[in-house]
Amino acid sequence: MKLALISDIHGNAEALKSVLNDLSIVGATHVAVLGDLSFRGPQPKECLDLIRELQAKVIKGNADEWIVRGIKKGEVPEPAFEMMRQEQAWAKEQLTEEDLNYLSKLPETLELPLSNKEQLYACHATPSSLFDVISNEADNDSFSVYTEANNRATYYAYGHIHLPFLRAFSEKKIMNTGSVGLPFDGDVRASYIVLDSTHNDINIQFRRVSYDVEKACHALDETNYPETAKKVVKKMYTTGSKP
Incomplete structure (x- = not known):
């Protein structure tokens, strides 16, 4: 079994298509997507359709x-609230009612067997919140929110912070996929993880995939994406860093 974990696509179809091509190169047999499919990029509908085709x-x-x-006050920094509200309204207009219904009904956690003995437990941010942030620099105690939510698992994965990393402690392994569409670690390439259990052990491979960043920026220009937000997203594409 080769399980690919991808997350935080954020409407960037150019990055997503490059990752999907890489999945075939590495021979991924299963895929799990840890959230943030469509919002904050030029191709929300295309990304959602590509993910749904994956089964x-x-x-x-x-x-x-x-x-x-919609976005509620206090969920994003106040200076960015109006800009992100405009982005949300634009993205929602690109999706059908059926698309929105699909997103609304998605589960918030996932448990998958990796082998006869090993299980993976995954969520987007934390098991109890879509919004809480557990930093890659947090102390080990902070990660107990994952292990306490599901003590059967040995492997835990989440997205949300757009920073790939692996932490091992107390015979557990906790990892972050990084982001397909908006990496924040200074590397503009799309990030995802492959868990390979075809042998006796679980091999964890972090993958970085180049994509046409210029084409992604051009895709923004071809839409009526909110102008101020367009500049912010382009900067994230070209620098691989937070706005």
């Missing part, structure tokens, strides 16, 4: 919640 296991992220019901 993957998919869970909800905060951006999926936002695109359905």
Whole structure:
């Protein structure tokens, strides 16, 4: 079994298509998507359709919640609130009622067997919240929110922070996929993880996939995406960093 974990696509179809091509190169047999499919990028509909065609296991992220019901005060920094509200309204217009219904009904956690003995437990941010942030620099105690939510698992995965990392402690392994569409670690390439259990052990491979960043920026220009937000998203594409 080769399980690919992808997350935080954020409407960037150019990055997603490059990752899907890489999945075939590595021979992924199963795919799990850890949320944030469509919001904050030029191709929300295309990304959602590509994911649904995969027949993957998919869970909800905060951006999926936002695109359905809007962004509430206090959920984003105040200076960015109006801009992100405009982005949400634009993205929602690109999706059908059926698309929105699909996003609204996504589960928030996922448990998958990796082998006869090993299980993976996954969520977008934390098991009890789509919005809470557990930093890659957090102490080990902070990660107990995952292990306490499901002590059967040995492997835990989440997205949300757009920073790939692996932490091992107390015979558990906790990992972050990084982001397909909006990496924040200074590397503009799309990020995802492959868990390979075809041998006796579980091999964890972090993959970085180049994509046509210029084409992704051009895709923004071809839409009526909110102008101020367009500049912010382009900067994230070209620098691989937070706005």
